[in-house]
Amino acid sequence: MKGIIFTEFLELVEDKFGLELLDEVLEMSDDEGVYTSVGSYDHHDLVKLIINLSKKTKVDPEALQRVFGQSVFKNLLASVPNKASLNHSYNTFQFIQHVERYIHVEVKKLYPDAQPPEFDFITQNEANLVFDYKSARCMSHVCLGLIEGCAEYHNETISVEMAPQTADGSVVRFNLKIEQQ
Known part of the structure; x- marks a missing residue:
């Protein structure tokens, strides 16, 4: 999956939930959060971020994907x-x-x-x-x-x-x- 999807997701989480929660989600996901927009990354890493964001926010993963x-x-x-x-x-x-x-x-x-x-x-x-x-x-x-x-x-x-x-x-x-x- 192209990195632009990851960078956009991380920016959205920071904007909507704050840097502290983003850091917690990255830590839960065992993810350093270092992505470039043109790089290619495993989509499972994004799925893990979404699932852990859902756990922290109590917002359904499908709703998070939709937003x-x-x-x-x-x-x-x-x-x-x-x-x-x-x-x-x-x-x-x-x-x-x-x-x-x-x-x-x-x-x-x-x-x-x-x-x-x-x-x-x-x-x-x-x-x-x-x-x-x-x-x-x-x-x-x-x-x-x-x-x-x-x-x-x-x-x-x-x-x-x-x-x-x-x-x-x-x-x-x-x-x-x-x-x-």
Whole structure:
């Protein structure tokens, strides 16, 4: 997993819960907290940080992942080159497709060892988008938060249903519906 995810997570924990709690979570996780944005790290280390943050805060790990996805959306967006930016997408559905068809492809070119999640698109019309999120990292709630952050950016109200397709959560079907405003 790319280090930018780790650095963003550590910044979020410090901002929301304070440096003291971040230090406690790092210590519980036997983690020095030294990451570079361009480095590659084992995603299990992030999972351990999330689980230990959940233990300290009594906030459900899925809720923490979701909040992380929401907060990191704009920072990740700012980190991609302008030609790959949101300028090519006028709504949340277009952006999600752009992520899979362009951004993930470019990430793999820049970082051959990267393994971004895959989106397999099932159906789409003006008001609905159904796709399967596939990732061995099983972090679909981060994806949910990213979708919510994107919808907020586009000033859209979207209802999201998630249905695990595998017991381990490595494949989750997302059913998105744009709500009329």
